[in-house]
Amino acid sequence: xxxxxxxxxxxxxxSYADIEKAAQDVGLIIMxxxxxxxxxVKQLEGGTLILLGAGVAFWPALKSSPEWQGKxxxxxxxxxxxxxxxxxxxxxxYFPFGGPPYTPxxxxxxxxxxxxxxxxxxLVHDEVGMMISFRGALQFTNEFPIxxxxxxxxxxxxxxxxxxxxxxxxxxxxxFYDVSSCHGHxxxxxxxxxxxxxxxxxxxxxxxxxxxxxxxxxxHHMRAFHPS
Numbered sequence: 001x002x003x004x005x006x007x008x009x010x011x012x013x014x015s016y017a018d019i020e021k022a023a024q025d026v027g028l029i030i031m032x033x034x035x036x037x038x039x040x041v042k043q044l045e046g047g048t049l050i051l052l053g054a055g056v057a058f059w060p061a062l063k064s065s066p067e068w069q070g071k072x073x074x075x076x077x078x079x080x081x082x083x084x085x086x087x088x089x090x091x092x093x094y095f096p097f098g099g100p101p102y103t104p105x106x107x108x109x110x111x112x113x114x115x116x117x118x119x120x121x122x123l124v125h126d127e128v129g130m131m132i133s134f135r136g137a138l139q140f141t142n143e144f145p146i147x148x149x150x151x152x153x154x155x156x157x158x159x160x161x162x163x164x165x166x167x168x169x170x171x172x173x174x175x176f177y178d179v180s181s182c183h184g185h186x187x188x189x190x191x192x193x194x195x196x197x198x199x200x201x202x203x204x205x206x207x208x209x210x211x212x213x214x215x216x217x218x219x220h221h222m223r224a225f226h227p228s
Contacts, residue, residue, distance in 0.1 A: 014089055016146050019050055019138065022089060026081050027061035028052045028135060031125060032112030033146035036139075041111045042104040048140045050091075051105075051112060052082060053125075054133040059217040074135075074220075082136030091138040105134050113149030119160045120201060121176030126150050129207030130162070131198075133221075154207055165204040167191075186226040195222045 020030050031053035036044035062068060067077040075097050086093035096105040109115035109123060115132070118124040125132050126149070163173045167190060170182035185191040194200055198218030202208055 027057035029055035078135040116153035128211035129205035130202035131211035161204040
């Protein structure tokens, strides 16, 4: 579990708006927030937890960063940027990589009330659909007001195009994810559509357009998932 501690034991008091602005300044967005004292989550007990994800400005920020040259640029960028936010805001930083053991980001995301399980098992977010990329989380020792999340999943009133989109049925509502079929498809000429533009299932979610994802960014993630 990758975790960084704040340099001070006397944390400053920040508001949700302060943190949202700090995130936006570096290309991130707040993808969820919760109070561990109120919400039963794994590994945490008190304070306020803020989940951070890639925003529209993330991709150009990454490409212009020193981490872009070298291995694992997304994770190395996240370590530096979210780690610096933790220092600046007197928070503790957590990351969804660096394990095992891994930080329970899926549990935190679901408990935040802004991320849900889709009909094909993949996570879906109330603003960016299935184009989810958590880059870190900040835990503050004090509890401060956070926005009330949606009361129901966006999938409730959706026609579920995600269940019908995968050309080989790798993502489906029956057994959720057939990894071998997915990799097999991505190795074919037909699979290059997913490799260069992103997973067709994730793109089919009506909310995924909210991420305004650059196809180049999706292609980068697909190459990391399925190296040639």
